[in-house]
Amino acid sequence: MTKILLIYTGGTIGMIKNPITGELESFNFKHIHDHVPELNRLNVQIESISFNEPIDSSEMNLEHWRLMSELVDEHYHLFDGFVILHGSDTMAFSASALSFMLQGLKKPIVFTGSQLPIGTIRTDGKENLITAIEIAGMKDSQGEAILQEVAVYFEYSLYRGNRSSKISANQFEAFQSPNYPELAKAGVQIEWQKDRLFRTELSEFKVFTSFKNNVALIRLFPGMNFEFYRSIFADQQVEAIVLETYGSGNAPSDVLFQELVTSFLERGGIVLNITQCGSGAVQQGAYQTSSFFERMGVISGRNLTSEAAITKLMYLLGSTSENIREKLQESLVGEMD
Ligand code: ASP
Numbered sequence: 001m002t003k004i005l006l007i008y009t010g011g012t013i014g015m016i017k018n019p020i021t022g023e024l025e026s027f028n029f030k031h032i033h034d035h036v037p038e039l040n041r042l043n044v045q046i047e048s049i050s051f052n053e054p055i056d057s058s059e060m061n062l063e064h065w066r067l068m069s070e071l072v073d074e075h076y077h078l079f080d081g082f083v084i085l086h087g088s089d090t091m092a093f094s095a096s097a098l099s100f101m102l103q104g105l106k107k108p109i110v111f112t113g114s115q116l117p118i119g120t121i122r123t124d125g126k127e128n129l130i131t132a133i134e135i136a137g138m139k140d141s142q143g144e145a146i147l148q149e150v151a152v153y154f155e156y157s158l159y160r161g162n163r164s165s166k167i168s169a170n171q172f173e174a175f176q177s178p179n180y181p182e183l184a185k186a187g188v189q190i191e192w193q194k195d196r197l198f199r200t201e202l203s204e205f206k207v208f209t210s211f212k213n214n215v216a217l218i219r220l221f222p223g224m225n226f227e228f229y230r231s232i233f234a235d236q237q238v239e240a241i242v243l244e245t246y247g248s249g250n251a252p253s254d255v256l257f258q259e260l261v262t263s264f265l266e267r268g269g270i271v272l273n274i275t276q277c278g279s280g281a282v283q284q285g286a287y288q289t290s291s292f293f294e295r296m297g298v299i300s301g302r303n304l305t306s307e308a309a310i311t312k313l314m315y316l317l318g319s320t321s322e323n324i325r326e327k328l329q330e331s332l333v334g335e336m337d
Contacts, residue, residue, distance in 0.1 A: 095161025
């Protein structure tokens with residue numbers, strides 16, 4: 001029988017309302033079958049593990065990503081697939097991070113969560129959980145897992161993890177992947193788009209968890225006072241800056257801004273240019289307002305999401321790789337075109 005490991009990290013999905021206080025509280029995840037009896041009817045053997053202290057996903061950090069990856073590693077050969085239950089707020093960051101941590105992955109990792117707790121009548125949690133388990137257990141006619149990458153399942157859509165972003169705080173359809181189409185859609189059946197699925201070229205599965213968080217994120221806005229950002233550019237600990245620029249990678253020709261970027265690059269810093277638009281890509285040099293970046297050696301992040309840009313840098317800074325600049329321009333695990 002297909003075996004799936006559920007890893008509960010926290011978030012709304014694993015909460016019930018305390019009938020006395022009315023507050024949302026995490027329930028003991030060992031009792032998940034009591035809250036979702038439908039799980040007993042799935043033709044899948046499910047085991048579950050929970051973080052000792054489940055967290056709101058706002059608390060997520062590199063340690064939690066390491067923990068999740070190590071749990072997958074420890075159980076990799078014992079299970080056919082993994083479903084990670086996670087708060088939706090930072091799910092796209094975790095899915096992106098794990099796509100870089102779990103190298104040579106040939107099994108499904110499906111992140112899911114919900115907007116309403118599993119114990120409420122109109123919860124989206126049950127459908128998300130049940131379908132995520134079904135997807136994580138699906139095999140092709142050769143007995144191979146259909147999904148062999150990190151994905152996010154939410155409200156009938158399966159997205160590549162490192163292409164997804166949370167786009168709504170209150171709609172059930174909380175995620176989107178604007179620069180890469182869905183991997184599958186859940187209707188009466190699960191409709192896979194097999195040509196969109198990622199396949200690793202690595203023969204061995206290994207986990208790399210030494211991420212480094214010497215990364216800063218700066219989002220441009222009209223009228224911003226670059227004086228306030230001087231300390232970030234000057235801080236010797238900051239090794240890379242993700243710049244969220246306008247449109248196809250444009251920025252103002254402000255003298256101080258250009259000076260700060262130039263001196264940061266001259267001392268070996270990396271600047272990765274991504275767009276603050278929800279979809280589309282950076283094209284440095286398309287406008288005069290981005291040709292400065294092109295001249296100075298700012299790297300185009302093309303159509304990376306912020307989540308993927310930050311976690312890719314954390315991964316590359318943490319790896320011993322000397323050719324970070326080249327690696328940034330390659331798509332490593334399907335994170336950009
Ligand atoms: N604040 C919650 C979290 O991200 C929301 C959710 O679970 O969807 O942990």
